[in-house]
Amino acid sequence: MSNVIDQVSDKVRSVRSEKESNNLLSQFVNNEDVYFSTTQYALLVKPPFAAMGSTKHSTLSKSVHDGLDFLKKIGVEDCILVGAVSFDVEHESQLFVSRNFSFDHNHTRTYVNDNSRAPLIAKSIVEIPSKAEFKKGVENALSRFERNELQKMVLSRTLNIKFDQDIQIKKTIETLEQTNQSGFVFGVKMFSEHLQHNQTLIGASPELLLSKRGNKISAMPLAGSEPRGKTDSEETILSQRLLTSEKDLREHALVVESIKQVLTPFCKYLNIPDSPSLINTPTMWHLASSIEGELNNADVSSLDVALAMHPTPAVCGFPKAVARQAISEIESHERGLFTGMVGWNDANGDGDWVVTIRCATVEGKNATLYAGAGIVAGSSAEKEYQETGAKFNTMLNAFGLKGRLNEK
Numbered sequence: 001m002s003n004v005i006d007q008v009s010d011k012v013r014s015v016r017s018e019k020e021s022n023n024l025l026s027q028f029v030n031n032e033d034v035y036f037s038t039t040q041y042a043l044l045v046k047p048p049f050a051a052m053g054s055t056k057h058s059t060l061s062k063s064v065h066d067g068l069d070f071l072k073k074i075g076v077e078d079c080i081l082v083g084a085v086s087f088d089v090e091h092e093s094q095l096f097v098s099r100n101f102s103f104d105h106n107h108t109r110t111y112v113n114d115n116s117r118a119p120l121i122a123k124s125i126v127e128i129p130s131k132a133e134f135k136k137g138v139e140n141a142l143s144r145f146e147r148n149e150l151q152k153m154v155l156s157r158t159l160n161i162k163f164d165q166d167i168q169i170k171k172t173i174e175t176l177e178q179t180n181q182s183g184f185v186f187g188v189k190m191f192s193e194h195l196q197h198n199q200t201l202i203g204a205s206p207e208l209l210l211s212k213r214g215n216k217i218s219a220m221p222l223a224g225s226e227p228r229g230k231t232d233s234e235e236t237i238l239s240q241r242l243l244t245s246e247k248d249l250r251e252h253a254l255v256v257e258s259i260k261q262v263l264t265p266f267c268k269y270l271n272i273p274d275s276p277s278l279i280n281t282p283t284m285w286h287l288a289s290s291i292e293g294e295l296n297n298a299d300v301s302s303l304d305v306a307l308a309m310h311p312t313p314a315v316c317g318f319p320k321a322v323a324r325q326a327i328s329e330i331e332s333h334e335r336g337l338f339t340g341m342v343g344w345n346d347a348n349g350d351g352d353w354v355v356t357i358r359c360a361t362v363e364g365k366n367a368t369l370y371a372g373a374g375i376v377a378g379s380s381a382e383k384e385y386q387e388t389g390a391k392f393n394t395m396l397n398a399f400g401l402k403g404r405l406n407e408k
């Protein structure tokens with residue numbers, strides 16, 4: 001019997017699940033629990049956990065199957081797998097199995113004016129890479145396109161912020177819900193036997209990688225972006241420019257084509273719109289494609305389909321292997337869980353997985369914010385820098401820091 005199965009059976013066996021509960025976020029305990037919410041529901045998962053965090057991608061799917069199959073055999077069917085999968089196949093994921101979980105299907109989000117919060121003060125902010133290095137990376141990508149090595153790659157950057165006081169994690173997740181009415185909001189504890197620190201991954205992703213209920217699946221890939229405008233006329237100009245931009249439509253089409261190739265063998269029916277539509281978050285406009293499908297086999301798990309899709313060219317590039325290699329050569333920082341996937345998979349294989357973007361890892365007074373942008377032939381290094389800057393605003397808003405970046 002493998003280690004993972006041992007852990008699952010010992011830790012999960014004796015705990016009973018609660019099926020429905022209200023106001024789950026108020027019960028969230030940082031460094032202990034995992035929280036995930038959509039506009040439809042909230043999910044809170046509590047210990048005891050069997051951690052599958054050290055499992056690498058290559059063995060992840062098999063370990064999860066073995067663990068869940070074993071639990072079924074011993075009569076433990078009502079458990080859930082929850083957490084975050086890293087971008088890089090060699091990097092640890094943060095996945096946990098528990099029987100102690102609650103769904104709130106009456107979950108609602110109330111918009112609250114974000115000026116009502118007392119903002120944190122940033123004592124120091126370090127950009128990694130620097131603006132010059134990021135722009136050099138974009139130029140490097142453009143030269144690879146000219147040499148026909150690849151057609152798209154996503155480059156990212158980080159903001160390392162030290163605040164004047166400890167970040168209130170539950171409060172920040174609450175703010176993310178209040179200010180991102182349609183986003184997928186998450187708080188995932190990061191556990192590792194080797195990790196010295198107790199970090200938490202928090203964020204509000206607008207991008208649905210994969211949702212599965214029975215044999216029905218859906219996905220909403222995003223690629224192609226413009227920051228939100230300040231006035232109505234600016235909003236119209238920016239959104240219409242995005243919808244008709246040859247560069248952004250090409251960038252988007254590569255993502256959709258790659259997802260189509262992955263999902264086709266899984267599906268007896270797949271509906272992909274001919275052209276993308278516009279969606280917005282409080283900080284960005286995006287090109288989005290709403291994909292629906294029916295699986296050949298309803299027993300395939302949401303995790304398996306999501307792992308087959310991951311990483312899509314929305315966070316990696318095209319072709320995938322060449323882009324992944326180019327990213328590792330150009331980016332000097334670790335992505336970790338950023339541009340991975342976060343979500344859950346229940347004992348029936350149903351679940352929701354979203355792309356881990358518009359997020360930060362936080363601990364004490366420190367936060368590392370992440371943002372990336374898709375680069376294709378015709379991209380401008382300055383514009384991609386500005387775009388990633390606008391994407392940071394999801395988390396900067398949640399910390400009460402938007403427009404205060406020069407404050408030391």
Ligand SMILES: C=C(O[C@H]1C=CC=C(C(=O)O)[C@@H]1O)C(=O)O
Binds near residue numbers: 223
């Ligand atoms: C990698 C990120 O965004 C991806 C998702 C939506 C739009 C994107 C873009 O237009 O570049 C990116 O592909 C991020 O927000 O950090």
